[in-house]
Amino acid sequence: MITVLTVETPGLGDRSYLAHDGEVALVVDPQRDHDRIRAAADEAGVRITHVFESHIHNDYVTGGFRLARATGAQYLLNADDPVSFERVGVRDGQVVEVGTMHVRVLHTPGHTHTHLSFAVSDGSVPGAEPTVVFTGGSLLYGSTGRPDLLGPDHTDTLAHAQWHSARRLAAELPDTTEIFPTHGFGSFCSATQATGTASTIGAEKAANPALTREQDEWVRELLAGLDAFPAYYAHMGPANSAGPDEIDLSTPAEADPAELRRRIDAGEWVVDLRTGTAFAAGHVAGTVNIGLGGQFVTYLGWLMPWGTPVTLLGESPADVAEAQRELVRIGVDRPAAVATGKPEDWTGPTPLRSFRQATFADLAAEYDRGARPSVLDVRRNPERAGGFVEGSVGIPIHEVLDRIDEVPAGPVWVHCAGGYRAAVVAGLLDARGIEVVAIDDAFGNAEPAGLPIVAPAGTTVTT
Structure with a gap:
């Protein structure tokens, strides 16, 4: 048997x-x-x-x-x-x-x-x-x-x-x-x-x-x-x-706020592993957010310039250990440093940053007031081909950093299909000083909320 x-x-x-x-x-x-x-x-x-x-x-x-x-x-x-x-x-x-x-x-x-x-x-x-x-x-x-x-x-x-x-x-x-x-x-x-x-x-x-x-x-x-x-x-x-080397999953050195700031200012990636909601509410300026709850290692490996030192920020040692284990699977063998706790523990004298999270209903309310907010759609091209918010700019998540000059002026409302990728891109833009609103919502709610949607055939549907 x-x-x-x-x-x-x-x-x-x-x-x-x-x-x-x-x-x-x-x-x-x-x-x-x-x-x-x-x-x-x-x-x-x-x-x-x-x-x-x-x-x-x-x-x-x-x-x-x-x-x-x-x-x-x-x-x-x-x-x-x-x-x-x-x-x-x-x-x-x-x-x-x-x-x-x-x-x-x-x-x-x-x-x-x-x-x-x-x-x-x-x-x-x-x-x-x-x-x-x-x-x-x-x-x-x-x-x-x-x-x-x-x-x-x-x-x-x-x-x-x-x-x-x-x-x-x-x-x-x-x-x-x-x-x-x-x-x-x-x-x-x-x-x-x-x-x-x-x-x-x-x-x-x-x-x-x-x-x-x-x-x-x-x-x-x-x-x-x-x-x-x-x-x-x-x-x-x-x-x-x-023939890959054996892995080392021992805990890297803990970084204090001064070291974290040095690494951020040097252009290294300091990655906050918390949820998009927690990150939006308060985070260290210059950090990026790739939460453990989604395809963490896929998007970190895709977006981060290969070979860039990476530091992990997690609420607990277990979160950092999980991220470290995922990273070795794609050949990122040793984080440069780690830190655990709360963002207040990581920021030192630098004030925390935050940005707004919203729903498609919130975006529709902007339209109802006569505004035409900047909307950035970070879904992949085949997803966008199935329908998109009229007037939105489509830049797939993996192209955002190379096409940063095409990102519309802030405040820019960022959305994907469900919220995870929008949170990642919102963090990347926030780290570059762009005012953002992260839409934490399913795209299927956009049309019922009353947003003008361009259908696959190219016709505009407004409900």
């Missing part, structure tokens, strides 16, 4: 897996903080003997390299992956025995050229077919991994390969085979937003566009729907190919 345990990494939208037969275990696509996987193995009472990597990851630094060395397990990658360390190279069609589990290697290019999937069957049952398949960035729940992360010269080839790989999995595996993808739970490695949290080959045959549409149609729609991905991705592949 094969048991699969899932280790979630919601901040990156990924999953890692530990599969075992009651005695020995294999691991697929572990995150860099591999202590979580080892804890799961200890709790299950099993020994990790094999670590499989579906591909050279672009959205995080792998823990596979160090996990294998810590446990004495074999580290298995595609034999054609260009890495600078010793590993066990595997190829399409090869079967690896892990205890009573038989792992069949399937070459499923599309997310990368050398991407692999792993179909696992119970070898203790003669003639048993695979019951689970680990699909990495190939076949996801209702979607596939995106094909454009290796650059435009590869995108078209990989898109077509992805369609064929999905079809191969559907053709060669039983309908009852459970699918366990690495991406698709909020990761930007997913071509489109994946659906659901569990699936089978049979279910995907009925609903996944890669399995229900013809190749040319699917590729055309896939490529048309691709949007930007985080800038830090450029650094993940090289780190994974080199």
